[in-house]
Amino acid sequence: MRSIFNYKHLHYFWMVAHEGSIARASEKLHITPQTISGQLSQLESHIGSRLFDKAGRGLQLTETGRLVLRYADDIFELGQELNDVLRGAPSVGASEFIVGAASALPKTIVYKIIKPALNLPQDIALTSREGPMDAMLADLAVHKVDMVLSDTPINSAFSVKAYNHQLGESTLSCFAAPRLAKKYGRNFPESLNNAPMILPTGQYAVRQLLDGWFQQQDIHPVVCGQFDDSALMKSFGQAGMGVFFMSSTIEEEICKNFNVRVIGKIEEVKQKYYAISAERKVKHPAVAAICDSARSSLFGH
Template sequence: MPDLNYHHLRYFRAVAHEGNLTRAAGRLNLAPSALSAQIRALEDRLGHALFERRGRQLVLTEAGRIALAHADVISAAAEDLLATLRDTGRAQTILRVGSLATLSRNFQLTFLRPALGRPDVEVVLRSGGMAELLRALETLDLDVVLTSEPPATGSAGGFVVHRLAEEPVSLIGRPALLAGRATLAERLAAAPLILPTPESGLRAGFEALRERLGIRLQIAAEVDDMAMMRLLAREGVGLAVLPPIVVRDELASGELLEAERLPGLVQPFHAVTVPRRFPNPLLRELLGAAGVGAATQPRRGPLPSG
């Protein structure tokens, strides 16, 4: 049997994403009849109808959805090949970084600093939920995902988790909220608190500390975004449970104070990659600058839902 034709897949992707043969033909600069023939040729090769017509729209069949998932991966791999090997093997100069939308901006800046401001480097930053970022990583649309929560174990797709740093966690707030002498238990019991949401690993560690201290809390806010926790602390809403790196500038200026470190609590930061034959050389440089050597951990697990 003949091999799959890459052009057939490209034409199929255009129609699938447009949902309309005429619009896709215009985008490809082809006659609609010629494009239709290319789609029929692909369907004959695969042995399945890829579309069904609903009014003026072309809707993917089940076989079409499967084909599109594979065609998108093939297209991304082809683009990655061109980007990596263009100009006779010149090193790739684009670094595509995804970061969890709730991740500390100061931590991201620290990790990326060796690549910033270089005339031979372009950094593309994309933030979002964990599931969408990991999908982009699997299709090679991203080189790395920065996160405070590693992927779950047990997935069909393999991820390599690099532990970049482990930051202490402190009780942080405006000077007025930290006036006077008090023990940690007294501060936690008396002050309104800005806490991570219950789903986070950091919150689980904090709850264990609360149980050990035997105190009840006054919760002012539960937030899944470190940047928002930082703003609420600056507004004096309460004392925040945060890694000091998140509010580094405010601590330096005296706008916020660090009351004390919370015993047993740390916030890990990770870089997640996928095994690649041609990894981005810029990424290797950044991981090396962060002190990452052979201590990587392959992860297999279902994509998280958000």
């Protein structure tokens, strides 16, 4: 029977895999590249297979390397959790909770999803980031964020080890400034044909859902603007640039805050919401609180 792993060697491998080169790992670990290279050779000898191949000036994982990395990620994540517990981290100050959100998600929805995490018995120090989905997932992969909120589930197109936790779904409502609401509010949804419209850009799932619905309903909108940012889209909608769509869950807040009216609701289109984490089984208390509350209250029936 083979002897047990030398976990120092495994840790050096783990650092090199995440940093992309021995040189960068040596800077983080404050040891010489020669030492790391020697330890990796011993680990490869113990395993009986190469873990890296050269790729230009850097390294890329072999199939065996990718397998070992998946286990190493779990091992060192669990080790960090143990370290935090032994240090009594929750009792000496607020626990940091970093959330990434796709730009197209309405800020009010993001707030409502995250809010239950702030009601936990332990103090939570929240950091919220937003940006394109691929950037948020890249941060998740290197543990710069604890959770990513999106209306698009992660799939095999993203080379990130992460898991979808569906929070719920909502129908879409159509909003317009008072002048446009008066004109396009009657005979909905046929009234939307040739109506001025502002929409999310095509990279977001909700836009693809809307395009499919337009086709089914034989509606040909006049697209006056496309936006990555939901707040900016609502501001242009408030100014009367065109009708726009948002989750029915936040109808009341949108009408009140932007002085717009609901001119119709699309029952056939459901926008889904996901919390994406590096954990298959949610262990982070803030992520667990978010998932439980969203399913039972925010999107619950």
